[in-house]
Amino acid sequence: xxxxxxxxxxxxxxxxxxxxxxxxxxxxxxxxxxxxxxxxxxxxxxxxxxxxxxxxxxxxxxxxxxxxxxxxxxxxxxxxxxxxxxxxxxxxxxxxxxx
Amino acid sequence: xxxxxxxxxxxxxxxxxxxxxxxxxxxxxxxxxxxxxxxxxxxxxxxxxxxxxxxxxxxxxxxxxxxxxxxxxxxxxxxxxxxxxxxxxxxxxxxxxxxxxxxxxxxxxxxxxxxxxxxxxxxxxxxxxxxxxxxxxxxxxxxxxxxxxxxxxxxxxxxxxxxxxxxxxxxxxxxxxxxxxxxxxxxxxxxxxxxxxxxxxxxxxxxxxxxxxxxxxxxxxxxxxxxxxxxxxxxxxxxxxxxxxxxxxx
Numbered sequence: 001x002x003x004x005x006x007x008x009x010x011x012x013x014x015x016x017x018x019x020x021x022x023x024x025x026x027x028x029x030x031x032x033x034x035x036x037x038x039x040x041x042x043x044x045x046x047x048x049x050x051x052x053x054x055x056x057x058x059x060x061x062x063x064x065x066x067x068x069x070x071x072x073x074x075x076x077x078x079x080x081x082x083x084x085x086x087x088x089x090x091x092x093x094x095x096x097x098x099x
Numbered sequence: 100x101x102x103x104x105x106x107x108x109x110x111x112x113x114x115x116x117x118x119x120x121x122x123x124x125x126x127x128x129x130x131x132x133x134x135x136x137x138x139x140x141x142x143x144x145x146x147x148x149x150x151x152x153x154x155x156x157x158x159x160x161x162x163x164x165x166x167x168x169x170x171x172x173x174x175x176x177x178x179x180x181x182x183x184x185x186x187x188x189x190x191x192x193x194x195x196x197x198x199x200x201x202x203x204x205x206x207x208x209x210x211x212x213x214x215x216x217x218x219x220x221x222x223x224x225x226x227x228x229x230x231x232x233x234x235x236x237x238x239x240x241x242x243x244x245x246x247x248x249x250x251x252x253x254x255x256x257x258x259x260x261x262x263x264x265x266x267x268x269x270x271x272x273x274x275x276x277x278x279x280x281x282x283x284x285x286x287x288x289x290x291x292x293x294x295x296x297x298x299x300x301x302x303x304x305x306x307x308x309x310x311x312x313x314x315x316x317x318x319x320x321x322x323x324x325x326x327x328x329x330x331x332x333x334x335x336x337x338x339x340x341x342x343x344x345x346x347x348x349x
Contacts, residue, residue: 001117003232006157007223009124013131013150015216020135022208028186029140032147035178036131039154042166050161053233055246058163059262062247065166065173066269070276072178076185077280083189084286092200 006047013040027079027089031072038068112232116160127153144182151175162235165244 013036020033042061049057083089127150134146151174159167239246253261294302303309325342327335 001112001114001120002228003112003161004223004227004230005120005124006161007227008220009120009127011219011223012128012216014219015212016128016131016135018215019208019212022212023205024135026140028182028189029135029143032143032182033135035174036134036147036150039151039174042170043154043157046158046161046163046166049163050235051227051230051232053235053238055235055238055243055250058166058243059247059250061163061166062169063262063265063269065169067272069173069178070272072181073276073280074283076181077283080185080188081283089189 003047003051007044010040010043010047013037013043025090025092027082027091027094028076030091031075031079035068035072038064119156119160123153123156127157140186141183144179144186147182148175148179151179162239163243165247 017033017035017037017040020036021030024030024033042064045057045061045064047057049055049061079089082094086093088094130146130149130153134143134150137143137146151170155167155170155175158164158170235243249261251262251266253263325340327337327340330336
Protein backbone atom coordinates (compact mmCIF):
# COMPACT_ATOMS: atom_id res chain seq x y z
CA UNK A 1 0.00 0.00 0.00
CA UNK A 2 1.26 3.43 -0.89
CA UNK A 3 1.20 6.11 1.82
CA UNK A 4 -0.18 8.53 -0.75
CA UNK A 5 -3.52 6.75 -0.39
CA UNK A 6 -3.92 8.56 2.91
CA UNK A 7 -3.61 11.80 0.98
CA UNK A 8 -6.33 10.70 -1.45
CA UNK A 9 -8.59 9.81 1.44
CA UNK A 10 -7.90 13.14 3.08
CA UNK A 11 -8.62 15.03 -0.13
CA UNK A 12 -11.96 13.25 -0.41
CA UNK A 13 -12.82 13.96 3.23
CA UNK A 14 -11.96 17.60 2.63
CA UNK A 15 -14.24 17.64 -0.40
CA UNK A 16 -17.08 16.11 1.57
CA UNK A 17 -16.60 18.81 4.19
CA UNK A 18 -16.67 21.50 1.53
CA UNK A 19 -19.89 20.16 0.04
CA UNK A 20 -21.38 20.03 3.51
CA UNK A 21 -20.49 23.65 4.21
CA UNK A 22 -22.03 24.69 0.91
CA UNK A 23 -25.20 22.60 1.16
CA UNK A 24 -26.25 22.58 4.79
CA UNK A 25 -28.24 25.41 6.38
CA UNK A 26 -27.98 24.55 10.07
CA UNK A 27 -25.12 26.58 11.52
CA UNK A 28 -23.99 23.78 13.85
CA UNK A 29 -23.83 21.23 11.05
CA UNK A 30 -21.91 23.73 8.91
CA UNK A 31 -19.51 24.01 11.81
CA UNK A 32 -19.15 20.25 12.03
CA UNK A 33 -18.28 20.20 8.34
CA UNK A 34 -15.56 22.77 9.00
CA UNK A 35 -14.21 20.44 11.69
CA UNK A 36 -14.22 17.63 9.15
CA UNK A 37 -12.15 19.76 6.77
CA UNK A 38 -9.66 20.58 9.54
CA UNK A 39 -9.32 16.91 10.36
CA UNK A 40 -8.75 16.01 6.73
CA UNK A 41 -5.90 18.50 6.65
CA UNK A 42 -4.53 17.01 9.87
CA UNK A 43 -4.42 13.60 8.22
CA UNK A 44 -2.49 15.16 5.35
CA UNK A 45 -0.01 16.72 7.76
CA UNK A 46 0.56 13.46 9.62
CA UNK A 47 1.05 11.60 6.35
CA UNK A 48 3.50 14.16 5.04
CA UNK A 49 5.34 14.03 8.34
CA UNK A 50 5.79 10.32 7.88
CA UNK A 51 6.71 10.54 4.21
CA UNK A 52 9.43 13.06 4.94
CA UNK A 53 10.69 11.51 8.15
CA UNK A 54 10.34 14.71 10.18
CA UNK A 55 8.04 15.43 13.09
CA UNK A 56 7.20 18.99 12.10
CA UNK A 57 4.02 17.87 10.35
CA UNK A 58 2.76 16.26 13.53
CA UNK A 59 3.52 19.41 15.49
CA UNK A 60 1.62 21.45 12.93
CA UNK A 61 -1.31 19.05 13.24
CA UNK A 62 -1.14 19.51 17.00
CA UNK A 63 -1.34 23.28 16.58
CA UNK A 64 -4.26 22.88 14.19
CA UNK A 65 -6.04 20.93 16.91
CA UNK A 66 -5.39 23.67 19.46
CA UNK A 67 -6.65 26.37 17.12
CA UNK A 68 -9.66 24.22 16.22
CA UNK A 69 -10.54 23.90 19.90
CA UNK A 70 -10.40 27.68 20.36
CA UNK A 71 -12.37 28.19 17.16
CA UNK A 72 -15.08 25.77 18.24
CA UNK A 73 -15.46 27.50 21.59
CA UNK A 74 -15.85 30.96 20.07
CA UNK A 75 -17.93 29.82 17.11
CA UNK A 76 -20.39 27.86 19.19
CA UNK A 77 -20.83 30.76 21.59
CA UNK A 78 -21.52 33.04 18.61
CA UNK A 79 -24.14 30.55 17.42
CA UNK A 80 -25.69 30.50 20.89
CA UNK A 81 -25.71 34.31 21.06
CA UNK A 82 -27.37 34.55 17.63
CA UNK A 83 -29.89 31.90 18.61
CA UNK A 84 -30.80 33.85 21.75
CA UNK A 85 -31.60 37.02 19.85
CA UNK A 86 -33.06 35.60 16.64
CA UNK A 87 -34.42 32.20 17.75
CA UNK A 88 -32.84 30.49 14.79
CA UNK A 89 -29.73 28.49 14.04
CA UNK A 90 -30.04 28.76 10.29
CA UNK A 91 -27.27 30.48 8.40
CA UNK A 92 -29.84 32.05 6.06
CA UNK A 93 -31.56 33.96 8.83
CA UNK A 94 -28.51 35.91 9.94
CA UNK A 95 -28.76 38.29 7.01
CA UNK A 96 -29.00 41.72 8.63
CA UNK A 97 -25.70 42.82 7.13
CA UNK A 98 -26.71 41.70 3.66
CA UNK A 99 -26.53 44.44 1.10
CA UNK B 100 10.44 -7.10 13.10
CA UNK B 101 8.46 -3.90 13.50
CA UNK B 102 11.56 -2.16 14.82
CA UNK B 103 13.51 -3.36 11.80
CA UNK B 104 10.79 -2.00 9.55
CA UNK B 105 10.95 1.34 11.29
CA UNK B 106 14.73 1.51 11.25
CA UNK B 107 15.37 1.59 7.55
CA UNK B 108 13.64 4.02 5.23
CA UNK B 109 10.65 2.15 3.92
CA UNK B 110 9.11 2.97 0.63
CA UNK B 111 6.07 0.83 1.24
CA UNK B 112 4.03 -0.04 4.25
CA UNK B 113 3.17 -3.28 5.98
CA UNK B 114 0.31 -5.51 4.99
CA UNK B 115 -1.40 -5.00 8.34
CA UNK B 116 -1.50 -1.31 7.68
CA UNK B 117 -3.01 -1.89 4.26
CA UNK B 118 -5.74 -4.02 5.83
CA UNK B 119 -6.42 -1.33 8.42
CA UNK B 120 -6.56 1.31 5.74
CA UNK B 121 -8.88 -0.54 3.39
CA UNK B 122 -11.26 -1.34 6.22
CA UNK B 123 -11.31 2.06 7.87
CA UNK B 124 -11.06 4.35 4.86
CA UNK B 125 -14.53 3.39 3.55
CA UNK B 126 -15.88 3.78 7.08
CA UNK B 127 -14.35 7.26 7.38
CA UNK B 128 -15.55 8.37 3.97
CA UNK B 129 -18.97 6.80 4.40
CA UNK B 130 -19.53 8.37 7.80
CA UNK B 131 -18.49 11.75 6.42
CA UNK B 132 -20.89 11.50 3.47
CA UNK B 133 -23.67 10.24 5.72
CA UNK B 134 -22.98 13.17 8.04
CA UNK B 135 -23.56 15.85 5.44
CA UNK B 136 -26.74 14.22 4.15
CA UNK B 137 -28.25 13.39 7.53
CA UNK B 138 -31.21 15.58 8.41
CA UNK B 139 -30.87 15.03 12.16
CA UNK B 140 -28.09 17.15 13.65
CA UNK B 141 -27.45 14.74 16.54
CA UNK B 142 -26.99 11.82 14.16
CA UNK B 143 -24.63 13.98 12.13
CA UNK B 144 -22.58 14.66 15.26
CA UNK B 145 -22.39 10.95 16.09
CA UNK B 146 -21.31 10.10 12.54
CA UNK B 147 -18.62 12.74 12.85
CA UNK B 148 -17.44 11.02 16.05
CA UNK B 149 -17.12 7.77 14.10
CA UNK B 150 -15.11 9.59 11.47
CA UNK B 151 -12.79 11.08 14.10
CA UNK B 152 -12.18 7.65 15.59
CA UNK B 153 -11.15 6.34 12.18
CA UNK B 154 -8.75 9.25 11.82
CA UNK B 155 -7.32 8.50 15.27
CA UNK B 156 -6.59 4.95 14.15
CA UNK B 157 -4.91 6.32 11.03
CA UNK B 158 -2.71 8.54 13.18
CA UNK B 159 -1.77 5.62 15.38
CA UNK B 160 -0.90 3.53 12.34
CA UNK B 161 1.19 6.33 10.89
CA UNK B 162 3.59 6.50 13.85
CA UNK B 163 1.81 9.38 15.57
CA UNK B 164 0.50 7.83 18.81
CA UNK B 165 0.50 11.16 20.61
CA UNK B 166 -1.76 12.74 18.01
CA UNK B 167 -4.00 9.67 18.05
CA UNK B 168 -4.50 10.09 21.80
CA UNK B 169 -5.05 13.82 21.43
CA UNK B 170 -7.53 13.18 18.64
CA UNK B 171 -9.60 10.88 20.82
CA UNK B 172 -9.35 13.02 23.94
CA UNK B 173 -9.72 16.49 22.47
CA UNK B 174 -11.83 15.94 19.38
CA UNK B 175 -14.16 13.09 20.20
CA UNK B 176 -14.00 13.77 23.91
CA UNK B 177 -14.19 17.51 24.31
CA UNK B 178 -15.14 19.17 21.06
CA UNK B 179 -17.91 16.79 20.06
CA UNK B 180 -19.37 16.89 23.57
CA UNK B 181 -19.38 20.68 23.23
CA UNK B 182 -21.18 20.33 19.90
CA UNK B 183 -23.78 18.02 21.38
CA UNK B 184 -24.18 20.31 24.38
CA UNK B 185 -24.92 23.30 22.15
CA UNK B 186 -27.27 21.16 20.05
CA UNK B 187 -29.25 20.33 23.17
CA UNK B 188 -29.14 23.96 24.28
CA UNK B 189 -30.50 25.24 21.00
CA UNK B 190 -32.99 22.46 20.62
CA UNK B 191 -32.60 19.26 18.71
CA UNK B 192 -35.69 19.87 16.62
CA UNK B 193 -34.37 23.15 15.22
CA UNK B 194 -34.74 21.50 11.84
CA UNK B 195 -33.47 23.25 8.82
CA UNK B 196 -35.62 24.19 5.90
CA UNK B 197 -34.90 22.17 2.82
CA UNK B 198 -36.04 24.91 0.50
CA UNK B 199 -33.22 26.09 -1.70
CA UNK B 200 -32.66 29.81 -1.27
CA UNK B 201 -30.58 30.03 -4.42
CA UNK B 202 -31.84 28.00 -7.36
CA UNK B 203 -29.56 25.18 -8.46
CA UNK B 204 -27.36 25.85 -5.47
CA UNK B 205 -27.24 22.29 -4.24
CA UNK B 206 -26.32 20.80 -7.61
CA UNK B 207 -23.72 23.51 -8.14
CA UNK B 208 -22.20 22.81 -4.71
CA UNK B 209 -21.86 19.10 -5.43
CA UNK B 210 -20.35 19.80 -8.86
CA UNK B 211 -17.85 22.26 -7.37
CA UNK B 212 -16.98 19.77 -4.65
CA UNK B 213 -16.42 16.93 -7.08
CA UNK B 214 -14.32 19.23 -9.25
CA UNK B 215 -12.19 20.12 -6.26
CA UNK B 216 -11.76 16.45 -5.40
CA UNK B 217 -10.78 15.66 -8.98
CA UNK B 218 -8.20 18.42 -9.11
CA UNK B 219 -6.61 17.59 -5.76
CA UNK B 220 -6.60 13.83 -6.25
CA UNK B 221 -5.16 14.02 -9.75
CA UNK B 222 -2.48 16.47 -8.64
CA UNK B 223 -1.54 14.21 -5.75
CA UNK B 224 -1.54 11.17 -7.96
CA UNK B 225 0.73 12.76 -10.54
CA UNK B 226 3.24 14.05 -8.04
CA UNK B 227 3.32 11.76 -5.04
CA UNK B 228 2.41 8.22 -6.02
CA UNK B 229 6.00 7.10 -6.49
CA UNK B 230 7.42 8.94 -3.49
CA UNK B 231 7.08 6.36 -0.78
CA UNK B 232 7.69 7.10 2.88
CA UNK B 233 10.92 7.71 4.73
CA UNK B 234 9.27 6.68 7.99
CA UNK B 235 9.62 8.24 11.41
CA UNK B 236 11.84 5.61 12.96
CA UNK B 237 14.76 7.97 13.28
CA UNK B 238 12.73 10.99 14.30
CA UNK B 239 10.85 9.01 16.91
CA UNK B 240 13.90 7.70 18.76
CA UNK B 241 13.15 7.74 22.47
CA UNK B 242 9.44 7.75 21.77
CA UNK B 243 7.03 9.88 19.81
CA UNK B 244 5.93 11.96 22.78
CA UNK B 245 9.50 12.70 23.84
CA UNK B 246 10.50 13.75 20.33
CA UNK B 247 7.49 16.05 20.01
CA UNK B 248 8.24 17.52 23.43
CA UNK B 249 11.82 18.20 22.39
CA UNK B 250 10.62 20.01 19.30
CA UNK B 251 8.03 21.97 21.25
CA UNK B 252 9.97 22.98 24.32
CA UNK B 253 13.37 23.92 23.06
CA UNK B 254 16.27 21.47 22.95
CA UNK B 255 15.77 21.43 19.22
CA UNK B 256 17.56 18.65 17.37
CA UNK B 257 18.25 20.95 14.46
CA UNK B 258 19.58 24.47 14.40
CA UNK B 259 17.45 26.11 17.04
CA UNK B 260 14.04 25.92 15.37
CA UNK B 261 11.82 24.90 18.22
CA UNK B 262 8.14 25.71 18.41
CA UNK B 263 8.31 27.14 21.91
CA UNK B 264 7.13 30.63 20.99
CA UNK B 265 4.21 29.29 18.96
CA UNK B 266 3.30 27.03 21.84
CA UNK B 267 3.25 29.96 24.23
CA UNK B 268 1.09 31.91 21.78
CA UNK B 269 -1.47 29.13 21.81
CA UNK B 270 -1.89 29.63 25.56
CA UNK B 271 -2.79 33.27 24.90
CA UNK B 272 -5.14 32.12 22.15
CA UNK B 273 -6.87 29.63 24.40
CA UNK B 274 -7.39 32.06 27.26
CA UNK B 275 -8.70 34.66 24.81
CA UNK B 276 -11.12 32.11 23.37
CA UNK B 277 -12.35 31.15 26.84
CA UNK B 278 -12.90 34.77 27.89
CA UNK B 279 -14.48 35.56 24.53
CA UNK B 280 -16.98 32.75 24.77
CA UNK B 281 -17.91 33.83 28.28
CA UNK B 282 -18.43 37.41 27.10
CA UNK B 283 -20.49 36.28 24.13
CA UNK B 284 -22.82 34.02 26.06
CA UNK B 285 -23.07 36.11 29.24
CA UNK B 286 -26.55 37.41 29.96
CA UNK B 287 -26.85 40.58 32.02
CA UNK B 288 -28.90 39.86 35.10
CA UNK B 289 -27.47 42.41 37.54
CA UNK B 290 -28.74 45.62 35.96
CA UNK B 291 -32.34 45.42 37.20
CA UNK B 292 -32.70 46.35 40.88
CA UNK B 293 -34.33 43.72 43.03
CA UNK B 294 -37.39 45.03 44.91
CA UNK B 295 -37.13 45.12 48.69
CA UNK B 296 -39.38 43.31 51.16
CA UNK B 297 -41.21 46.52 51.97
CA UNK B 298 -42.02 47.20 48.34
CA UNK B 299 -43.23 43.65 47.90
CA UNK B 300 -45.55 43.99 50.96
CA UNK B 301 -47.00 47.26 49.67
CA UNK B 302 -47.61 45.76 46.26
CA UNK B 303 -49.37 42.78 47.83
CA UNK B 304 -51.77 44.91 49.89
CA UNK B 305 -52.57 47.07 46.89
CA UNK B 306 -53.43 43.94 44.93
CA UNK B 307 -56.47 41.68 45.19
CA UNK B 308 -55.11 39.08 47.58
CA UNK B 309 -53.30 40.36 50.67
CA UNK B 310 -53.26 36.98 52.43
CA UNK B 311 -51.45 33.99 51.08
CA UNK B 312 -53.44 31.77 48.76
CA UNK B 313 -54.60 28.37 49.95
CA UNK B 314 -52.14 25.60 49.60
CA UNK B 315 -52.27 23.09 46.80
CA UNK B 316 -54.77 20.29 47.29
CA UNK B 317 -57.08 22.42 49.40
CA UNK B 318 -60.55 22.89 48.01
CA UNK B 319 -61.30 26.10 49.89
CA UNK B 320 -60.68 29.36 48.13
CA UNK B 321 -60.10 31.26 51.35
CA UNK B 322 -58.63 30.77 54.81
CA UNK B 323 -61.43 32.58 56.65
CA UNK B 324 -63.02 30.67 59.52
CA UNK B 325 -66.49 31.65 58.38
CA UNK B 326 -66.12 29.74 55.15
CA UNK B 327 -67.17 26.10 55.36
CA UNK B 328 -64.76 23.42 54.38
CA UNK B 329 -65.49 22.06 50.94
CA UNK B 330 -65.96 18.42 50.09
CA UNK B 331 -64.43 17.04 46.91
CA UNK B 332 -67.76 17.46 45.14
CA UNK B 333 -67.68 21.17 45.90
CA UNK B 334 -70.52 21.18 48.49
CA UNK B 335 -69.98 22.65 51.96
CA UNK B 336 -69.18 20.31 54.84
CA UNK B 337 -71.87 20.53 57.49
CA UNK B 338 -70.79 22.22 60.74
CA UNK B 339 -67.32 23.08 59.57
CA UNK B 340 -67.80 26.81 59.42
CA UNK B 341 -67.36 28.82 62.57
CA UNK B 342 -70.57 30.81 63.08
CA UNK B 343 -70.03 34.46 62.63
CA UNK B 344 -70.15 36.52 65.81
CA UNK B 345 -72.85 39.08 65.18
CA UNK B 346 -72.98 42.42 66.93
CA UNK B 347 -74.95 42.04 70.11
CA UNK B 348 -74.83 38.24 70.27
CA UNK B 349 -72.34 38.28 73.08
